[in-house]
Amino acid sequence: MLATHTSVSRDELRKLIEHTNAPCLSLFLATYPPGETQQRAIQMENLLRRGETELAAGGYDRSELDAMLARAWELTDPRVLEEYQGVGLAVYVAPGLFRLYQVAQPIYDMVVVGRRPHVKLLLTTPEVVQSFYVLAVSKNRVRLLHATPRGLVAMPLPDAPRSLSDALQTDMLGRQAQRHVSASTRGGASGAMYPGHGGGEPDEKADIQHYLQLVSSAVHKALHQSREPLVLAGVDYLLSIYRAVNDYPYLAGAHIAGSPDHLTDEVLCAQGAAVLASQLHLTSPDDEERFQKLVQHSPPRASANLRTILPAAHAGRVARLLVASDRQIWGWYNPADGTLSVHETPMPGDEDLLDTAAQQTLLHGGEATAMPAVKVPGGEAAAFLRY
Numbered sequence: 001m002l003a004t005h006t007s008v009s010r011d012e013l014r015k016l017i018e019h020t021n022a023p024c025l026s027l028f029l030a031t032y033p034p035g036e037t038q039q040r041a042i043q044m045e046n047l048l049r050r051g052e053t054e055l056a057a058g059g060y061d062r063s064e065l066d067a068m069l070a071r072a073w074e075l076t077d078p079r080v081l082e083e084y085q086g087v088g089l090a091v092y093v094a095p096g097l098f099r100l101y102q103v104a105q106p107i108y109d110m111v112v113v114g115r116r117p118h119v120k121l122l123l124t125t126p127e128v129v130q131s132f133y134v135l136a137v138s139k140n141r142v143r144l145l146h147a148t149p150r151g152l153v154a155m156p157l158p159d160a161p162r163s164l165s166d167a168l169q170t171d172m173l174g175r176q177a178q179r180h181v182s183a184s185t186r187g188g189a190s191g192a193m194y195p196g197h198g199g200g201e202p203d204e205k206a207d208i209q210h211y212l213q214l215v216s217s218a219v220h221k222a223l224h225q226s227r228e229p230l231v232l233a234g235v236d237y238l239l240s241i242y243r244a245v246n247d248y249p250y251l252a253g254a255h256i257a258g259s260p261d262h263l264t265d266e267v268l269c270a271q272g273a274a275v276l277a278s279q280l281h282l283t284s285p286d287d288e289e290r291f292q293k294l295v296q297h298s299p300p301r302a303s304a305n306l307r308t309i310l311p312a313a314h315a316g317r318v319a320r321l322l323v324a325s326d327r328q329i330w331g332w333y334n335p336a337d338g339t340l341s342v343h344e345t346p347m348p349g350d351e352d353l354l355d356t357a358a359q360q361t362l363l364h365g366g367e368a369t370a371m372p373a374v375k376v377p378g379g380e381a382a383a384f385l386r387y
Helices: 010-017 037-057 062-076 078-084 120-124 164-186 204-222 236-245 265-279 287-295 306-314 353-363
Strands: 024-029 088-094 097-103 110-114 132-137 142-148 151-155 230-234 318-324 330-334 339-343 367-371 381-385
Touching: 010 353, 024 037, 024 062, 037 062, 037 078, 037 110, 062 078, 062 088, 062 097, 097 120, 097 265, 120 353, 120 367, 132 204, 132 236, 132 265, 142 204, 142 265, 151 265, 164 204, 204 236, 230 236, 230 265, 287 381, 306 318, 306 339, 306 353, 306 381, 318 353, 330 353, 353 367, 353 381
Parallel strands: 132 230, 318 367
Antiparallel strands: 024 088, 024 110, 088 097, 132 142, 142 151, 318 381, 330 339
């Protein structure tokens, strides 16, 4: 499996932005439904071919391009992509650079060739929660994972059943032993009936509830000294029952939906980070109102105009920037003399100016977040200025 990052810290973003060895290929592969790895591999190949064509058109040596892109071509193997089901992928390739990021938030297929990495789509998953747990539970398997800044740890749950069938088998053996003792004590067979067993069809819901109670007790025992959030992963039916029997007080309100059995530990933690990020309301509901007030300030303390935002970002005057994740504004900006040129379609040497503004904001200690254009005051970019 290729070395992968499941979250992007501020330091990691800075290192990526500061990589200036051109050319740089930034490639984004959308999430595909589970089981469609063959189709996804074909799409990955198409994106790489498109990137190759653009790089070759720029006059770069073919043998050097082949060497530079060799690791990226591994992602056209469906067996490799099996490891990355359920998440989008962001791939950065340049001389001396190969980075592969898992992106749990929705992204779309895109290829950008430029002088520096295109990072805007990574800004949809900012690093918000440093450490958290993920409990992946199904009828077939139970996993407790701990995500920290140092990495990912699979935590043992010695007191939990390994699966629903394991819980039922253990429970049945215990009841048989109880009946044997009871029969021996009274000198005859016991006629006791137990919920969910005997006298008709098993009560599956009662069995599942019993199973999840055992899991919850084991999780509470393992985490009794922790205050970190726990994100559940599983089908809605099971998780609704789990929430009813849960003993852990720091359970996240949202969860990772769908069967977790086909997801790797790394993917589960990437999706867990996205769940927690969405719960923390990364943009406040009054952003539009606050933005409009600051625009009317004299002098203005906010702007949606790139002719104002770009020089302000380069000068370190942008405290917070919101940019559209689903739009690009192609052109180039010269910070030396303030020249700005905007084009309807990308031309050789162009950059996405929204991405440029975001990069400069981050490099100067500001915050930058990408979101759908409909959520951005002004539609494309909104800068909250320091002064």
